[in-house]
Every structure is written in C-alpha cells, then in structure tokens.
Amino acid sequence: MQNFRNIWADTLKILQQRVSVVSFDLWIKSLEPIDFKDGIMYLSTTSETAKNRVLKLHEEQILDALKEVSDEIQNFKVLDPEESKNFNLNKIEPHKEVEQSAPLCNFNSKYTFENFVVGKSNQVVYGAATGVANHPFTKINPLFIYGGVGLGKTHLLHAIGNYLRKTRPELNVLYVTCNNFTTDYVESLKSGNASANSSFRQKYRNVDVLMVDDIQFISNKTGTQEEFFHTFNDLYQNNKQIIIASDRPPKEIATLEERLRSRFSMGLIQDIQTPDYETRLAILQKKCSQENYNVDEDVVNYIAEHSDTNIREMEGMLHKVVFYAELLGKPKATMDIVADALKDIVDTTTQSVTPERIVDCVCKYFNVSKEDIVGKKKNKEIVEPRQIAMYLIYEMLDLPLMKIGEIFGGRDHTTVINARTKIEQMYKENNRIKVCVNDLKNMVNRI
Ligand code: ADP
Ligand code: MG
Numbered sequence: 454m455q456n457f458r459n460i461w462a463d464t465l466k467i468l469q470q471r472v473s474v475v476s477f478d479l480w481i482k483s484l485e486p487i488d489f490k491d492g493i494m495y496l497s498t499t500s501e502t503a504k505n506r507v508l509k510l511h512e513e514q515i516l517d518a519l520k521e522v523s524d525e526i527q528n529f530k531v532l533d534p535e536e537s538k539n540f541n542l543n544k545i546e547p548h549k550e551v552e553q554s555a556p557l558c559n560f561n562s563k564y565t566f567e568n569f570v571v572g573k574s575n576q577v578v579y580g581a582a583t584g585v586a587n588h589p590f591t592k593i594n595p596l597f598i599y600g601g602v603g604l605g606k607t608h609l610l611h612a613i614g615n616y617l618r619k620t621r622p623e624l625n626v627l628y629v630t631c632n633n634f635t636t637d638y639v640e641s642l643k644s645g646n647a648s649a650n651s652s653f654r655q656k657y658r659n660v661d662v663l664m665v666d667d668i669q670f671i672s673n674k675t676g677t678q679e680e681f682f683h684t685f686n687d688l689y690q691n692n693k694q695i696i697i698a699s700d701r702p703p704k705e706i707a708t709l710e711e712r713l714r715s716r717f718s719m720g721l722i723q724d725i726q727t728p729d730y731e732t733r734l735a736i737l738q739k740k741c742s743q744e745n746y747n748v749d750e751d752v753v754n755y756i757a758e759h760s761d762t763n764i765r766e767m768e769g770m771l772h773k774v775v776f777y778a779e780l781l782g783k784p785k786a787t788m789d790i791v792a793d794a795l796k797d798i799v800d801t802t803t804q805s806v807t808p809e810r811i812v813d814c815v816c817k818y819f820n821v822s823k824e825d826i827v828g829k830k831k832n833k834e835i836v837e838p839r840q841i842a843m844y845l846i847y848e849m850l851d852l853p854l855m856k857i858g859e860i861f862g863g864r865d866h867t868t869v870i871n872a873r874t875k876i877e878q879m880y881k882e883n884n885r886i887k888v889c890v891n892d893l894k895n896m897v898n899r900i
Contacts, residue, residue, distance in 0.1 A: 457489035460523045461496075467518040470562045472511060473744035475776045480507040481515075487537060492527030494519060497537040504533045559628055560618065563743070564611035570739055572732030575605060578725045582609045585696060586616040589624075589662060593721045595685075595695035599702050600725030603765030606698040609725075610664045613696060617662060624661040631670040635677045642676075657684050662694040669699045672708045685716050695720075728764065733757040736764060737771055746775050748786040755791060770795060806897055808846050808860050814896045815842040818889070827862045840872035841886075845893060847873050 461484075469477055480503055488495040498504045507515075508531055519526040532540060566586070571579045578598055585596050598606050610628060617626050629637075634657075641653035657663065663684070671678055688695055702724070703709060703717040728736065734757040741748050752774055760767035777794035778786040786794075816823050819838040826839050839861065846857050847869070854866035861869075879886040 457486050457494060460489070460519065460526070461486040461494070463522045464515070464518045467521060468511075468514065471514055471518070473746065473775075474772050475744070475746075475779060476510060479776060479779060481511065484531070487532070487540065492525060494526060494529040495532060495540065496529060497532050497534070497540075499534065501533040501535075504531045507531060559626075560611045560614040562615065564608040565615050566612045568739065568743060569605065569608060569612055570728075570732060570736045572728050572735065574726040574728040574732060578609065578723045581721055581723050582613055583616075585694065586613045586620075589617070589621075589694040590692050594689070595697055595717060595720040597697045597699065597703065597717050597720065597722040598725060599699045599722070601727065601762070602700060603763035604725045604727065605764060606700075606725060607666055610666055610696060610698055613662075614664065625659060626662040626664070627657070627660040628664040628666065630666045631668050631677075634665060634681065635670070635674060638677055638680050658687050660688070660693065662696070663688055664696040664698075666698045667700070668697050669701055669706050671713075672706050678710050678713055682710070682713055682716070685713070689716070689719075727762055730757055730761075733761065733764070733767060737767065740768060740771060744775075746771070746786070747784060748775060749788060751788045752786050752791055755788070806849060808850065808852065808857075811845050811849065811893075811897055812842050812860070814893055815845070818893055818896065827860065829862065840876050841889060841893065843869050843872040844876035845890070845897070849894070849897065 465481070468481055472481060483499050483503065484496040484507065486494060487497050498507065516526075516529060519529055566579075566583060569575075569579065578600075581593055581596055582598070585593050598609060600606055614626050614628050617624055637653055637656065641649045643649075665681075671681060685695060697717065699706065702722060703714045706714075734753065737753045737757055740746070741753065748771070753771075756767060756770045756774070760770055774786045774791060774794045777790050778784075781790065783790070812823060812826060815821075815838050816826060819834075821835060821838050825835050826842060828835075830836075843857055843861065846852055846860070847854070854869045857869045858864040858866050876886065876890070880890055881887075
C-alpha cells in the first residue's frame with residue numbers, strides 16, 4: 454500500500470492546478486491526512502466552517518484527484534477538530550517526512566496559450582512561442598525570451614510544453630530552471646561515478662525539446678556554463694529545439710561566456726514588455742472567469758490602474774481581494790473592501806507621500822510653478838494653491854507647523870495656521886474648494 458501521506462501530497466499537486474489560488478490557500482492547503490483505512494482517506498480541518506466550505510466547494514474535485522493518484526481510494530472524509538479528537542489517533546503512523554516523489558506533471562495546466570492574453574506588449578513574443586510550438590526544429594532555434602519579472606515568460610514556456618504534449622505526445626520535452634540544471638550537474642559531479650554522469654547526460658541529451666528558465670542565474674557558474682555549452686551544441690547539432698527564458702538579454706548577463714552569448718544569438722532573441730492598461734484589464738478579466746471569481750467591475754478597474762509593472766503582483770492583488778471577500782462571507786468582491794484587503798499595499802503608498810509630492814501635485818493641478826508656490830507672490834492664482842498645499846501637508850502628514858513654514862520659503866508658523874483655518878472653513882462652505890481638496894488627496898495617494 455502507498456503511504457497515505459504521499460497520496461495526499463500528490464493529490465495536493467493536482468488540486469493546486471485545478472482549483473483557484475484562493476480556495477487552495479484558504480480551504481485545501483490546511484487539510485491534514487490523518488488516516489487511511491478500508492479505502493477511505495481521513496482528513497482533518499481547522500474548523501467546522503472550513504469543513505463545510507471545503508465539502509461544499511470541492512468535494513468532487515478532491516475525490517477525483519485522490520482516485521487519480523491511487524486506485525486504492527474509494528472515498529474520503531473530512532473531520533472537524535471535534536471529530537478528529539474522537540478519531541482513534543493512536544493508529545496514526547509516526548509522522549514521516551513526505552517522500553519527494555517525482556512531479557506528476559511537469560507543466561502547469563493553467564499556463565496555456567488560451568489563457569495568455571495577447572496585447573501590444575507581448576504579441577511578437579507570443580507569435581514566436583506559438584511558432585515554435587507549431588513548428589519545432591525549424592527556423593526559430595533557439596528561441597530566447599527575455600523580460601522583467603512577472604511578465605509571462607514562464608507562462609509561455611509552459612504553454613509551449615502543454616501544447617506539444619497535446620499535439621506531439623511522442624516528443625520528449627524537458628522544462629528545467631537554470632537552478633535545476635545546475636543542481637543536477639553538481640550532483641552528477643559530486644557522486645563522481647560514471648553512471649551518475651551518464652544519467653545526467655541521458656536526461657539532458659536525450660530530449661527533443663529543452664526549455665531552460667531563468668538562465669540569467671548561470672552567470673558566475675563557470676562549470677555549469679561549460680556543461681550547458683556542450684549540451685546546447687549537442688542538441689543543436691542533432692536538430693533539437695531549445696527555448697530559453699531570462700530576465701535580461703544575453704548581452705546584459707554578466708560573465709556570460711562569449712561563446713554562449715553567440716550561441717543564443719543564433720536564433721531569435723525576443724523581449725516581452727510591460728502590458729498597457731487594456732491588456733492588464735483583459736488579463737484580470739480572464740483570471741476572474743478562469744478562477745470563477747465574482748468581482749465587481751470597479752474593483753477590476755482599480756487593480757488594473759494601480760498595478761502596472763508586474764502581472765504576478767497584479768494577480769496577487771486580485772487574489773487578496775477575493776480572499777478577503779471570501780473570509781467575510783461576501784458573495785462578491787466589491788469596492789468597499791478593497792482598502793482593507795490591500796492594506797499592505799495602501800500602507801506603502803501612504804509611506805511614500807511626502808511634502809514634495811503634495812507640492813508637485815498641487816502645482817500640476819493648478820498649473821503653477823514650484824518657485825511661485827514657495828515664493829513671495831501674493832496674487833490670488835498663487836496664494837490659493839499655496840494655502841491648499843499647506844493645508845494638505847498638515848492634514849495628510851501632520852508635520853509641525855514650523856516645518857511646513859520652512860518648506861514654503863521660511864514662512865512663519867502663523868501663516869501656516871491662517872492657511873489651514875481658511876481652507877478648513879472654505880472646505881465646508883465652498884464646493885469648488887471641496888472638490889479641489891478631494892481631487893488632490895486622491896491624486897497624492899495614487900502612486
Ligand atoms: P515571469 O516568468 O516572466 O516572471 P510568469 O510567467 O510567472 O512571469 O507570470 C506571472 C503571472 O502572470 C502568471 O500567473 C501568469 O499566468 C500571468 N501572466 C503573465 N502574462 C500574462 C498574459 N499575457 N496573460 C495572462 N496571464 C499572464
Ligand atoms: Mg519565471
């Protein structure tokens with residue numbers, strides 16, 4: 454009989470690919486296998502609510518995954534803490550480290566071409582990736598994809614892998630990170646025997662398609678570079694396909710040997726850029742439908758607006774908001790919970806609000822220069838923005854009055870008090886000022 458903890462560990466790997474990130478983190482990850490007998494797997498949970506939620510949302514998926522891993526499984530039971538206590542715990546085997554079993558599936562099934570949103574920032578690289586997937590071993594070899602963190606490089610490599618597995622199942626496709634490659638190589642050296650060495654070669658030279666992710670980590674590893682160079686040549690000469698991803702172009706990988714650099718240039722070097730607003734929005738909408746998230750349109754817009762450099766981070770914001778709504782038992786993620794759900798992110802935003810930023814925003818808003826606002830001019834077009842800026846700095850940053858006076862060309866603190874009192878008053882009575890102040894606060898906070 455298989456160890457039931459290993460069965461569960463493999464089941465988790467499958468479930469992670471099939472259920473939403475939020476559900477996995479919230480309800481599934483915390484399940485603990487406590488026993489397996491007569492074909493039934495017993496799992497404990499942390500609360501009665503968790504038990505109800507996991508069964509309501511994922512009973513069928515869990516059973517399917519368990520049965521895929523082991524044909525000894527007939528059913529499973531989830532026990533809340535009370536039930537677990539009554540369960541005969543003495544029967545449990547002493548806790549053993551879960552044996553590392555080989556990954557069941559090398560490619561993340563969520564990373565497909567269908568799930569990849571194409572926009573201006575990535576259309577060329579997408580074309581190259583689908584080109585290689587449809588016609589490997591032809592022109593684009595190697596394909597070298599580079600771009601910043603969280604922009605979809607790994608997604609594309611897996612998409613090629615998933616696609617090839619479906620369309621060309623006879624091909625031996627291997628995806629590794631540069632660190633996997635290094636570790637395998639170092640292991641083969643450490644054991645020092647010929648068979649370890651030949652099993653390393655067997656693994657890397659017998660493939661039809663080799664994908665190496667995050668190749669930038671090869672810099673400074675002379676031995677690994679040497680070995681990779683030979684692997685590369687061997688595969689290339691035998692007309693095998695090579696695909697590489699990196700966070701920077703070959704010429705910027707420090708200490709990359711010239712001969713490797715020139716090998717990488719033999720095919721296509723293609724970058725992936727940061728997505729524009731429309732693409733970000735489309736990615737978020739796709740994620741929502743893929744994960745079955747119920748999220749208000751305003752929330753999706755808000756996230757797309759506030760995250761423009763890293764798609765992984767943007768997805769993280771989406772998961773957080775959904776996670777929070779789920780915790781509050783809300784059926785839909787709406788704007789009213791966004792501030793709380795993204796507190797960490799909003800907090801860092803608040804930290805970076807500075808007097809300079811407030812002055813800059815006021816200048817932009819009223820179209821006045823910084824010299825004028827901190828200078829001596831007394832005309833209304835300047836005085837009013839100056840007073841609003843003083844008021845905002847006091848309101849938003851709570852700086853000592855003296856300090857605020859200093860920012861505005863060494864003015865006396867009584868001038869700051871006057872400005873503050875005046876704008877406070879006008880805010881209550883004058884709608885135009887109220888709108889200005891609110892607009893400016895939003896502008897300052899939107900970093
Ligand atoms: P990288 O390897 O470049 O650091 P990943 O491939 O890991 O980035 O992508 C980070 C996350 O963003 C993944 O969840 C991926 O699915 C998602 N992602 C990136 N680009 C896109 C896109 N164009 N369409 C849909 N999802 C994307
Ligand atoms: Mg990656």
